[in-house]
Amino acid sequence: MYFVFVLGPAGSGKSYLTYSLANWLIERRMEVGIVNLDPAVSWLPYAPDVDIRDYITVDEVIRKYNLGPNGALIAAIDLSINFVENLRNEVDELKANYVIVDTPGQMELFAFRSAGPAIMSSLALSDKSVALFLIESTILTKPSTFLSLIMLALAASIAHKLPQIITITKTDLLPKERHDEVIRWIEDPMEIFKDIRREDAVFVTQYSDVITAFEDIMARLSIGGFVATSSITGQGMDELYALIQQVLIGGEDFYTEEPSEIL
Ligand SMILES: Nc1nc2c(ncn2[C@@H]2O[C@H](COP(=O)(O)OP(=O)(O)OP(=O)(O)O)[C@@H](O)[C@H]2O)c(=O)[nH]1
Numbered sequence: 001m002y003f004v005f006v007l008g009p010a011g012s013g014k015s016y017l018t019y020s021l022a023n024w025l026i027e028r029r030m031e032v033g034i035v036n037l038d039p040a041v042s043w044l045p046y047a048p049d050v051d052i053r054d055y056i057t058v059d060e061v062i063r064k065y066n067l068g069p070n071g072a073l074i075a076a077i078d079l080s081i082n083f084v085e086n087l088r089n090e091v092d093e094l095k096a097n098y099v100i101v102d103t104p105g106q107m108e109l110f111a112f113r114s115a116g117p118a119i120m121s122s123l124a125l126s127d128k129s130v131a132l133f134l135i136e137s138t139i140l141t142k143p144s145t146f147l148s149l150i151m152l153a154l155a156a157s158i159a160h161k162l163p164q165i166i167t168i169t170k171t172d173l174l175p176k177e178r179h180d181e182v183i184r185w186i187e188d189p190m191e192i193f194k195d196i197r198r199e200d201a202v203f204v205t206q207y208s209d210v211i212t213a214f215e216d217i218m219a220r221l222s223i224g225g226f227v228a229t230s231s232i233t234g235q236g237m238d239e240l241y242a243l244i245q246q247v248l249i250g251g252e253d254f255y256t257e258e259p260s261e262i263l
């Protein structure tokens, strides 16, 4: 059993990618389980097989503890750890090849507090896991914005300590020119720095040392790969699957294996 954790800033497309990746795998005859870890969500594009809301919801926490929406979400995520064993038992019953885990919208409350990474590791236990860090393509209007978000992804990976694939989402919304630029960046992420140095002169001068330092960090980073996807057109799903395979099992094609060997 393999775990794919879907993380990323609010609205980056986590729930839709969970749905479209699950469908893509199911169409290729794989057994897939979907776990929803968002205690605040009221509607999802998929029917979760395992759902934290069966154990705790933000609405309940608001009523019970008289908290505001953010305080209640923090409390609900912190309290979720008490139910991870139940979630894991439910996951085991699914007998899935892949378990895709959708995470809460407010990423900073999940990834950067101790509960989020603890929930991830207690759910996956010793099963191999990969994280997808989603970045919404429509906000990548400048190379420096892309760099900031890659650094956010790096910060998240320091917290959860899993191999991570940076997934640029909603590519169907990009005009051709911007689409080509994003593809050029993900094919060779070091290109971002050439483009950053063409941004406005004041920024480049003021941040010269920072840019050089980040260039060094990027060159040394071991990122599981970059991919551009659309949950609407299905663009990039095969590349995403190939990267997941590469991270989890070194590139062997999953469904050429016998089930007993792969679970
Ligand atoms: N055009 C387009 N829209 C998308 C795509 N993926 C998601 N969306 C839209 O983007 C919005 C947010 O998508 P979600 O999948 O709910 O994003 P999320 O990261 O789960 O959001 P939160 O959990 O609230 O943080 C929805 O209105 C989706 O319809 C995509 O690939 N293409």
Ligand SMILES: [Mg+2]
Pocket (backbone or CB within 6 Å): 014, 015, 016, 038, 041, 102, 103, 104, 105
């Ligand atoms: Mg969501």
